[in-house]
Amino acid sequence: MNDQPTALERFWRGIIPENPTYRQVLGMCPTLAVTTNVQGAITMAAATTFVLVCANIMVSLLRKIIKPHLRILVFTLTIATFVTIADYFLQAFMPEMSAQLGPYIPLIIVNCIIISRCEVCASKQSLVPAIADGFGQGLGFLLGLCSIAVVRELLGSGTLMGYTVLSENFWVNCGIMILPPGAFLTLGCLMAFFNWIGSKKQEN
Amino acid sequence: MSEENSTRKKSWKDNYLVQAWLILLMAALYSAVLILVQLNWGPIIKENQRQATYSQIPILVPNTDVANVVEKTLEKDGKKVVAYQCFDAQKNPTGWVLPASGQGFADVVDLLVGLDTSASKLTGLVVINQKETPGLGNLIKEESFRKQFIGTAADQDITVVKGRDGSPEKNEIRALTGATISSQSVCDIVNNTLKTWREELK
Amino acid sequence: MSNTQLDLYVTSSPHLSNSKLSTRWIMLDVIIGLVPVIGMSFYVFRWYAVWQIGLCLISCLSAEAVFESMRGRRPHLEDCSAIVTALILALSLPWSAPWYVSVVGSIVAIGLGKTVFGGLGCNIFNPAMVGRAFAMLGFSSQMAAGAYLLPADATIGGLDKGLAEILTQATPMTLLKSGNTDYFTQLISQTALIGQQNGSLGEASIIALLIGGIYLLVRKTVTWDVPVSALISTFVFAALFNMGPHAFQFGMAHVINGAIFLAAFFIASDPVTNPITTKGRIIFGVGFGFFTVLLRCFSSYPEGVMFSILLMNALVPMINRMTIPKPVGFVKPAK
CATH class of the missing domain: 1.20.5 (Single alpha-helices involved in coiled-coils or other helix-helix interfaces)
Incomplete structure (x- = not known):
């Protein structure tokens, strides 16, 4: 397996060239649902990164003894365990955030970013690249969620991280941005923007 | 093979x-x-x-010492609810807190209703969970809307009046502009809960 | 259509020789058709209407220029399509809408309603309605029924008495929503026809809308099928949904009030977002009437025209597939 990318490559790829949100278009459910404010987006991305790294570690360690036809079962079992731990952690120590994110933390179990990284990277590569991959993809996811959340929170509530940025004296909140259509519109516009930058780069 | x-x-x-x-x-x-x-x-x-x-109980029932709140499980027609009997620091009863939930405009709305000792008057209302429309329906959690419920009689239905049609009278709640359904839902939830459980609060 | 530099070019059929049938002429016709409506809105809402329409025109034209340049094209402002979008958007807004509602609505209408789909002729949804929908959901309290009313405590300093009287009335749609039959005489009376009632800018007068609509029908800029089926189906469904002694009045009230006439002649009949065949367009009109009345009667909004048009726009590809005309002499193949 010499043609596999190195740890550093894996890390970098996750952030920009294979960004989960804008390049792979994976994990759209939390991307659309929890990006109404930046804090929620950061918590969501942190929880996902935790599960991603832990699942990658387990799968990478066990990759030689996993039977190929049972691998999905192993992946799901591992992911579900770590998601439950993350969910309990939030409920115990960040109850307000947990209430805000609601069912979307348990739903990380079915987030396709994690299972795709287990399949693409961790089940084929050793521990170090797998960990680097987990962090890289996690950071990429954070970038994706935050970019959408910044736009939506700023336009929809006039705040950033809960602090008022645009005072109500001269700013009228655009309610649609915190409603579901706002998520789709923001995602679409940002994706078009990043594709545009990408195509400009290719031309040069 | x-x-x-x-x-x-x-x-x-x-x-x-x-x-x-x-x-x-x-x-x-x-x-x-x-x-x-x-x-x-x-x-x-x-x-x-x-x-x-x-943490909401002192807001709902004034003068309550949270340390002296007693949980009571009420049962009626196979339904169960946990009500909170409230006392002040000297263990004198101050009132009741009753959880209430029901369908709002978008999703289920969870409320806590505060009642006085004889369960005849509302002393407060807080919204615990709601997913109403931002900017319109979600204003039900604002104090200006909630405080209208303070002092309303618990033994008769609370009704909603719309916008400009005169000033609300006794047991009338002024609907939020553009969110009549959310406002109506809150009133319905309170009315239904009180109808079911008020007699049981002793 | 822009002229290419070649003198000869081959296009697919139909081969039209009438040079007057250009986009520009169609759009100019629509603008001429809108003149009575605009005049009426100036008369009823005075400076509010002038301000609103001017703002929408400026922001739509600048948005068109900016977005088309972003696509690397020369903006064709002279085809007047942005002007039509601006006028329809402005006429569908409440008189009280603050400036940012019109500006954001215009930018969204041109940007998300038209340019992202590939510009004029490629849009799935009516651009003006996309812009209005965004404004409606984005600034809901500035667009709700309450926005049409002059606040009771407002100082009516610069306003003359006649205008103040109109602006303090509840809109007909709000009255209809309340279901109170006391208002029927008022709802089906002359005021609705001539134009002394509150509402969006373009809803002031049915007669003005009718004059503009008939002009478009005579010029054949708009085919008869969508407007006629829309009006009839609105009447029928409104009567059906309100069965009882007042069914007929309910039907009349729903047709005469609100944006039905404006929508039937100027918005729903937009050829870009219409089905291709006559049969398809009749289905489109009937569906439009059905959803409008459904939303008016059973949703929390007093008016349903905008969502109804967007909904039917989304269904157009399906209607087109259902109504493919049979070729002449076509025989169904035996199974």
Whole structure:
């Protein structure tokens, strides 16, 4: 397996060239649902990164003894365990955030970013690249969620991280941005923007 | 290859359980981890949930000492609800807090209703959970809307009046502009809950 | 259509020789058709209407220029399509809408309603309605029924008495929503026809809308099928949904009030977002009437025209597939 990318490559790829949100278009459910404010987006991305790294570690360690036809079962079992731990952690120590994110933390179990990284990277590569991959993809996811959340929170509530940025004296909140259509519109516009930058780069 | 497989003698290795030894082992291991997590964090989570309700009680029923609140399980027609009987620091009864929930405009709305000692008047209302339309329906959680309920009689229905049609009278709540359904839902939830449980609060 | 530099070019059929049938002429016709409506809105809402329409025109034209340049094209402002979008958007807004509602609505209408789909002729949804929908959901309190009313405590300093009288009335749609039959005489009376009632800018007068609509029908800029089926189906469904002694009045009230006439002649009949065949367009009109009345009667909004048009726009590809005309002499192949 010499043609596999190195740890550093894996890390970098996750952030920009294979960004989960804008390049792979994976994990759209939390991307659309929890990006109404930046804090929620950061918590969501942190929880996902935790599960991603832990699942990658387990799968990478066990990759030689996993039977190929049972691998999905192993992946799901591992992911579900770590998601439950993350969910309990939030409920115990960040109850307000947990209430805000609601069912979307348990739903990380079915987030396709994690299972795709287990399949693409961790089940084929050793521990170090797998960990680097987990962090890289996690950071990429954070970038994706935050970019959408910044736009939506700023336009929809006039705040950033809960602090008022645009005072109500001269700013009228655009309610649609915190409603579901706002998520789709923001995602679409940002994706078009990043594709545009990408195509400009290719031309040069 | 497939022929070989089908004609091959069945060995103990083909058994499902043997094939899945790794998964069974992992399941056992993960269960152990999760049990540990539950044992450690479970009580904190319970305490958090209790806290969420208890922190609202002094707002709902004035002069209540949270340390002296007694939980009472009420039962009627097979339905159950946990009500909170409130006392002040000298253990004199101050009132009741009753959880209420029902369908709002977008999703289920969860409320806590505060009542005086004889359960005849509302002393407060808070919204715990709601997913109403931002900017319109979600204003039900604002104090300006909620405070209208303070002092309304609990033994008769609370009704909603729309916008400009005169000023609200006794037991009337002025609807939020553009969110008549959310406002109506809150009133309906309160009315229904009181109808069911008011007699049981003793 | 822009002229390419070649003198000869081959296009697919139909081969039209009438040079007057350009986009520009169609759009100019629509603008001429809108003149009575605009005049009426100036008369009823005075400076509010002038301000609103001017703002929408400026922001739509600038948005068109900016977005088309972003696509690397020369903006064709002279085809007047942005002007039509601006006028329809402005006429569908409440008189009280603050400036940012019109500006954001215009930018969204041109940007998300038209340019992202590939510009004029490629849009799935009516651009003006996309812009209005965004404004409606984005600034809901500035667009709700309350926005049409002059606040009771407002100082009516610069306003003359006639205008103040109109602006303090509840809109007909709000009255209809309340279900109170006391208002029927008022709802089906002359005021609705001539234009002394509150509402969006373009809803002031049915007669003005009718004059503009008939002009478009005579010029054949708009085919008869969508407007006629829309009006009839609105009447029928409104009567059906309100069965009882007042069914007929309910039907009349729903047709005469609100944006039905404006929508039937100027918005729903937009050829870009219409089905291709006559049969398809009749289905489109009937569906439009059905959803409008459904939303008016059973949703929390008093008016349903905008969502109804967007909904039917989304169904157009399906209607087109259902109504493919049979070729002449076509025989169904035996199974």
